[in-house]
Amino acid sequence: MEESYTLLSGWMISIKRAMELFELDFDLACQKFNINSSAFNNPESRTTVKNITKILNYINEKLDRHDFSIAVANQFHPNIFHALGYAMVSSESLQAALQCLANYKKVVSNTCKLTTLEKNNQFLISMDLFCYKNTTTPVLSYVGVELFICTIIKFSRELAGENIAPLKVLFSFPEPSYNTDYLSDYFKCDIEFNAERTTIVFDLETTQKKIIVSNPLITQMHEKILEDFLSRTDRDNLKQLVKSKIFDLLPTGKASQQVVAETLGFSLRNMQRKLHEQGSSYKSILESTRRELALGYMQQFHLTYTEISYLVGFSHTANFNRAFKQWTGKTPSAYRNSLK
Numbered sequence: 001m002e003e004s005y006t007l008l009s010g011w012m013i014s015i016k017r018a019m020e021l022f023e024l025d026f027d028l029a030c031q032k033f034n035i036n037s038s039a040f041n042n043p044e045s046r047t048t049v050k051n052i053t054k055i056l057n058y059i060n061e062k063l064d065r066h067d068f069s070i071a072v073a074n075q076f077h078p079n080i081f082h083a084l085g086y087a088m089v090s091s092e093s094l095q096a097a098l099q100c101l102a103n104y105k106k107v108v109s110n111t112c113k114l115t116t117l118e119k120n121n122q123f124l125i126s127m128d129l130f131c132y133k134n135t136t137t138p139v140l141s142y143v144g145v146e147l148f149i150c151t152i153i154k155f156s157r158e159l160a161g162e163n164i165a166p167l168k169v170l171f172s173f174p175e176p177s178y179n180t181d182y183l184s185d186y187f188k189c190d191i192e193f194n195a196e197r198t199t200i201v202f203d204l205e206t207t208q209k210k211i212i213v214s215n216p217l218i219t220q221m222h223e224k225i226l227e228d229f230l231s232r233t234d235r236d237n238l239k240q241l242v243k244s245k246i247f248d249l250l251p252t253g254k255a256s257q258q259v260v261a262e263t264l265g266f267s268l269r270n271m272q273r274k275l276h277e278q279g280s281s282y283k284s285i286l287e288s289t290r291r292e293l294a295l296g297y298m299q300q301f302h303l304t305y306t307e308i309s310y311l312v313g314f315s316h317t318a319n320f321n322r323a324f325k326q327w328t329g330k331t332p333s334a335y336r337n338s339l340k
Contacts, residue, residue: 124202126199
């Protein structure tokens with residue numbers, strides 16, 4: 001069961017680079033824990049949570065310190081997150097980038113669920129940690145969670161500027177026995193332990209500022225890559241498979257239930273039943289996918305409303321206009337004017 005909880009092995013690349021700063025031998029550490037380091041040359045390879053935890057604990061002990069997670073975070077590069085990193089880099093705002101991370105987090109790791117929330121002029125991104133079966137033991141240890149949070153903060157600063165700092169960071173773990181001032185110094189904010197959920201709290205207005213290098217077309221291209229990636233790696237998630245197929249078929253105008261079911265090798269009734277078992281339906285997936293694509297296309301000002309309506313599978317612009325008003329509360333023209 002432990003082997004089923006994995007992370008993209010790109011994390012190991014950051015760990016290796018950080019180890020080199022301290023003149024530590026990465027290959028020797030991998031040998032110590034029987035980790036195949038050659039597999040990390042494949043950008044889609046994965047490694048177990050257990051391997052990451054062992055390496056991090058080993059290095060902290062070797063260095064006789066506890067802040068190695070910061071050194072690893074500082075070696076971050078977008079390609080460590082596969083196409084997700086590049087989709088985030090080209091996002092319109094930090095809020096959009098973090099929402100993208102929450103939507104496609106499974107690409108990076110299947111150890112937790114990320115959720116976002118706007119509340120009291122704040123933007124929160126929280127981790128719900130999965131636990132091993134029949135236990136209350138989180139799959140991801142404190143040291144792993146610390147690394148993930150440090151990496152998110154580092155990535156946020158890469159996107160929105162080095163001065164970006166959360167209002168507060170909460171950890172769902174007990175406070176460690178050692179001094180954690182290195183975290184508050186790195187985050188530039190207060191930290192709390194024993195919280196209900198591990199959460200980063202940002203100022204909402206700060207996260208909504210437009211990123212200078214944003215490019216919605218590039219974001220959309222990488223989101224399509226992410227949909228394909230998830231449909232390959234999670235064959236049991238029919239909802240993901242259906243969404244990926246809808247992405248492909250919408251511009252052709254042939255994204256009907258019947259066609260999607262047939263291309264996935266299901267009868268229509270069988271696909272409907274399986275989606276229902278997963279708490280979903282074809283209609284809800286189609287609607288959310290259309291909305292997601294439409295909002296992205298609206299930021300591409302060279303596209304007309306007629307073109308966008310066809311790209312998201314509407315044969316008549318009037319039908320698209322009605323749907324868009326339901327999604328956003330605004331007409332397409334009013335929404336685009338607000339973007340300008």
